[in-house]
Amino acid sequence: MIDVDGNLNRVRTRIREACIAAGRSEESVQLLAVSKTKPTPLVEAALQQGQVHFGENYLQDALTKIESINHPDVEWHFIGAIQSNKTRQIAEHFDWVHTVGSSKVARRLNDQRPENKPPIKVFLQVNIDQDEAKSGFLDTEIEAAIAEVKALPRLDLQGLMTLPRQRQTTLEQRQPFAALRNLQLTHCKDQNELSMGMSGDLEAAILEGATWVRIGTDIFGARSQS
Numbered sequence: 001m002i003d004v005d006g007n008l009n010r011v012r013t014r015i016r017e018a019c020i021a022a023g024r025s026e027e028s029v030q031l032l033a034v035s036k037t038k039p040t041p042l043v044e045a046a047l048q049q050g051q052v053h054f055g056e057n058y059l060q061d062a063l064t065k066i067e068s069i070n071h072p073d074v075e076w077h078f079i080g081a082i083q084s085n086k087t088r089q090i091a092e093h094f095d096w097v098h099t100v101g102s103s104k105v106a107r108r109l110n111d112q113r114p115e116n117k118p119p120i121k122v123f124l125q126v127n128i129d130q131d132e133a134k135s136g137f138l139d140t141e142i143e144a145a146i147a148e149v150k151a152l153p154r155l156d157l158q159g160l161m162t163l164p165r166q167r168q169t170t171l172e173q174r175q176p177f178a179a180l181r182n183l184q185l186t187h188c189k190d191q192n193e194l195s196m197g198m199s200g201d202l203e204a205a206i207l208e209g210a211t212w213v214r215i216g217t218d219i220f221g222a223r224s225q226s
């Protein structure tokens with residue numbers, strides 16, 4: 001059995017220490033616990049420890065957990081790749097989406113967000129490494145994308161998100177995060193959330209201004225698939 005309590009405490013300590021090192025307040029960074037592929041009891045164990053934000057990548061896997069947990073304080077974040085035919089269920093069941101990477105997906109989420117719910121909170125995903133295999137807007141496209149999303153009334157733009165390729169040293173890890181922060185400062189001053197940093201690079205992300213870190217492995221253990 002995975003020690004979710006101990007793991008969560010260790011991750012919270014790392015976040016606190018990284019905030020101190022960065023000269024930032026601890027409250028300026030929020031923890032998104034990434035529970036993809038993990039069973040409901042592990043999510044419940046984290047919830048018992050006061051964790052209320054959970055990130056999921058796979059729609060069917062997520063819907064099962066959303067339905068069985070059904071707790072008023074829990075907020076669900078979709079952080080996976082989005083196919084157009086999945087936007088309706090995402091708009092209906094999630095509170096946040098970190099991976100809006102095309103105008104088409106943005107418009108569909110806007111059109112499909114149920115009227116009895118508040119606008120869905122979104123991040124625009126930036127393909128910071130300009131990697132052909134990855135989704136997201138290129139930095140040259142982000143200004144137009146921000147303007148477009150701000151005009152969609154059922155989307156509530158929070159800021160920018162990125163998932164860089166893995167890098168080894170903290171110095172290397174900081175580069176794509178610094179690039180994302182610069183894009184936000186240039187184009188997105190009023191929406192200043194930055195979703196960046198995972199188990200292996202949360203310290204680098206916090207040094208560069210992350211306001212949300214997305215942590216899976218170091219809370220719930222390794223995944224057989226990811």
Ligand SMILES: *Cc1c(COP(=O)(O)O)cnc(C)c1O
Pocket residue numbers: 034036057079080163198199200214215216217218226
């Ligand atoms: C899986 C995933 C994470 C968590 O990664 P870990 O290395 O397990 O902490 C964060 N963000 C996204 C977009 C992911 O797909």
